[in-house]
Amino acid sequence: MTIIEFRDVYFRYNEEQNWVLRNISFSVNAGDSIAIIGHNGSGKSTVAKLINGLLVPQAGDILIDGERVTEQNIWEVRQKAGMVFQNPENQFVGTTVRDDIAFGLENRGIPREEMIKRIERSLNEVGMQDFALHEAHYLSGGQKQRVAIASVMAIQPEVLILDEATSMLDPVGRNEIIKTIQHLKDERNITFLTITHDLSEVTLADRTLVLKEGKLVTDTTPRELFAQVNDWESLGLTEPFTTKIANELEKYGYKFSSHPLNHEELMNELWTYNLKK
Amino acid sequence: MKSWLVIGQYVPGHSVLHRLDPRTKLLMIFTYVIIVFFANNTLSYGLLAIFAIWTIFLSKLSLTYILKGITPIWFFIIFSFLIHLFFTNDGDIIWQLSGLKIYSGGLVKGLTISLRFLLLIMVTSLLTLTTSPMEITDALENLLSPLQKWKFPVHELALMLSISLRFIPTLMDELDKISKAQASRGVDLRTGSLKSRMYAVIPLLVPLFISAFRRAEDLAMAMEARGYRGGEGRTKLRQLSYSWLDFQAVVIYIFIMIIFFMLRN
Ligand SMILES: Nc1ncnc2c1ncn2[C@@H]1O[C@H](COP(=O)(O)OP(=O)(O)OP(=O)(O)O)[C@@H](O)[C@H]1O
Ligand SMILES: [Mg+2]
Numbered sequence: 156m157t158i159i160e161f162r163d164v165y166f167r168y169n170e171e172q173n174w175v176l177r178n179i180s181f182s183v184n185a186g187d188s189i190a191i192i193g194h195n196g197s198g199k200s201t202v203a204k205l206i207n208g209l210l211v212p213q214a215g216d217i218l219i220d221g222e223r224v225t226e227q228n229i230w231e232v233r234q235k236a237g238m239v240f241q242n243p244e245n246q247f248v249g250t251t252v253r254d255d256i257a258f259g260l261e262n263r264g265i266p267r268e269e270m271i272k273r274i275e276r277s278l279n280e281v282g283m284q285d286f287a288l289h290e291a292h293y294l295s296g297g298q299k300q301r302v303a304i305a306s307v308m309a310i311q312p313e314v315l316i317l318d319e320a321t322s323m324l325d326p327v328g329r330n331e332i333i334k335t336i337q338h339l340k341d342e343r344n345i346t347f348l349t350i351t352h353d354l355s356e357v358t359l360a361d362r363t364l365v366l367k368e369g370k371l372v373t374d375t376t377p378r379e380l381f382a383q384v385n386d387w388e389s390l391g392l393t394e395p396f397t398t399k400i401a402n403e404l405e406k407y408g409y410k411f412s413s414h415p416l417n418h419e420e421l422m423n424e425l426w427t428y429n430l431k432k
Numbered sequence: 433m434k435s436w437l438v439i440g441q442y443v444p445g446h447s448v449l450h451r452l453d454p455r456t457k458l459l460m461i462f463t464y465v466i467i468v469f470f471a472n473n474t475l476s477y478g479l480l481a482i483f484a485i486w487t488i489f490l491s492k493l494s495l496t497y498i499l500k501g502i503t504p505i506w507f508f509i510i511f512s513f514l515i516h517l518f519f520t521n522d523g524d525i526i527w528q529l530s531g532l533k534i535y536s537g538g539l540v541k542g543l544t545i546s547l548r549f550l551l552l553i554m555v556t557s558l559l560t561l562t563t564s565p566m567e568i569t570d571a572l573e574n575l576l577s578p579l580q581k582w583k584f585p586v587h588e589l590a591l592m593l594s595i596s597l598r599f600i601p602t603l604m605d606e607l608d609k610i611s612k613a614q615a616s617r618g619v620d621l622r623t624g625s626l627k628s629r630m631y632a633v634i635p636l637l638v639p640l641f642i643s644a645f646r647r648a649e650d651l652a653m654a655m656e657a658r659g660y661r662g663g664e665g666r667t668k669l670r671q672l673s674y675s676w677l678d679f680q681a682v683v684i685y686i687f688i689m690i691i692f693f694m695l696r697n
Contacts, residue, residue: 207657209653209656209657230659230661233656233657233658233659234659237657237658238657240650240653240654240657242647242650244602244647245646245647245650245651245654246650246651246654247598248595248598248651248654248655248658249594249598250565250566250594250597250598251566253669254566254669254670257669257670258655258658258660259658259659260667260669261666261667261668261669262658262659262660262661262666263659264665264666264667265667266667267667267668267669267671270667270669271669274669290598291598291602292601292602306658307658310658310659
């Protein structure tokens with residue numbers, strides 16, 4: 156079943172601008188997980204905001220769950236498609252974790268008893284049940300993003316959009332989020348749309364959409380995509396750091412027993428390097 | 433933030449005062465603030481002072497902690513005492529030193545004004561010390577809600593208040609970062625004339641404002657994405673409820689007020 160469909164969508168923020176999105180068409184099946192990649196300014200966030208009606212296209216149609224997004228059904232659409240933004244600090248509305256999750260429920264007039272149940276459930280899902288009464292200020296970035304995910308999940312959406320939700324976090328926070336999302340994928344049958352510059356997140360998706368200057372240029376699986384890539388930067392991705400360092404070091408005559416795949420392997424190779432000689 | 437400064441701080445606890453409904457506290461403090469201006473003799477002032485000290489006792493906070501915590505206010509209290517002491521020419525001269533005359537009227541006026549001031553500050557800081565900002569916002573929203581009939585934006589006001597409170601620590605952190613960043617670029621905030629130090633504040637405020645606006649824009653977007661569309665049809669997670677304790681407190685309070693008006697002359 157198709158949950159999101161774009162039909163020949165054109166969009167720009169104002170008349171003087173060139174088209175930010177040009178002739179975008181794609182469709183997403185319910186339950187899929189999609190990664191959207193592309194370099195800065197290629198229009199990824201714009202696509203995300205079009206999906207839940209924060210922006211309206213100048214031409215073309217967007218269908219969510221078979222229904223065209225219009226001014227009239229915008230609130231139902233936002234109920235179906237929840238969104239987590241980049242900056243953990245700037246999407247925390249409530250004073251405490253509990254209040255923040257309640258915010259979206261209050262907006263929709265959910266009765267209090269139901270609210271309490273949903274808050275508890277969604278906090279459990281993201282592993283933040285012990286923090287219900289904590290204030291935003293005392294949470295780490297990763298914890299705040301987990302709360303943001305819980306806030307969206309409490310609304311019981313069909314689509315969860317993550318717009319660079321991990322890009323402002325440290326590696327620990329990023330892992331927390333990736334784990335949380337993996338857990339959610341197992342628990343609920345939700346469609347995931349991840350906008351990212353992070354390779355490991357791309358590999359977790361079923362499908363990758365590549366945007367380039369407002370056009371959809373590639374639509375394949377991550378594996379196929381990586382097989383073709385030789386210019387990582389044009390995709391807004393960085394070649395894995397360890398690969399880069401290892402390649403540079405080999406130029407200076409270092410020889411690794413096996414090519415290091417992550418930081419830890421590289422570190423082990425390096426600190427034992429002289430011992431082995 | 434200086435931790436000894438009690439103005440505007442909240443100290444969590446389970447005292448009687450903490451457990452009172454914030455609306456009860458708000459109304460009591462509000463009437464107290466007005467009533468202070470009706471005291472006109474030693475007895476009525478005495479009663480108000482005893483009441484203030486008694487409530488501090490009930491809050492399980494120490495009196496010295498509060499008195500120390502309002503240090504900046506002491507400056508104003510002493511200042512206004514001295515002004516009235518030296519510049520009032522009522523009553524008998526009680527002390528004289530080469531042209532500097534102190535009248536009894538001045539002493540009385542100085543004492544009453546500064547006592548009034550002290551009582552007001554003590555009682556209002558007791559409110560914020562025992563009531564979380566969130567509770568105060570809820571109480572305000574609840575108490576003002578009848579004004580909605582006349583299109584007064586009560587919900588919006590309460591939301592604005594709670595969001596501002598929520599962002600105070602964030603912006604404080606940011607200010608700290610900006611001032612370090614600017615100091616590393618040579619902006620000097622600690623030395624120099626008052627004027628040059630005032631100018632040095634500008635490179636702190638400009639980035640702070642720019643970032644605050646950016647945050648506001650992000651927040652508005654996030655709120656909209658989460659289905660916010662004004663106060664209409666909203667339910668509330670946090671609820672206020674009066675208890676037996678509130679009833680008791682109000683009865684005692686009214687009783688004290690009656691005694692107060694009997695003590696006045
Ligand atoms: N509010 C706005 N008004 C005008 N132009 C905008 C606005 N927001 C974005 N743009 C422009 O639209 C284009 C696409 O922006 P968008 O935010 O969708 O990019 P992105 O792919 O999300 O980039 P990033 O990786 O930096 O987040 C950019 O050229 C940007 O300058
Ligand atoms: Mg973006």
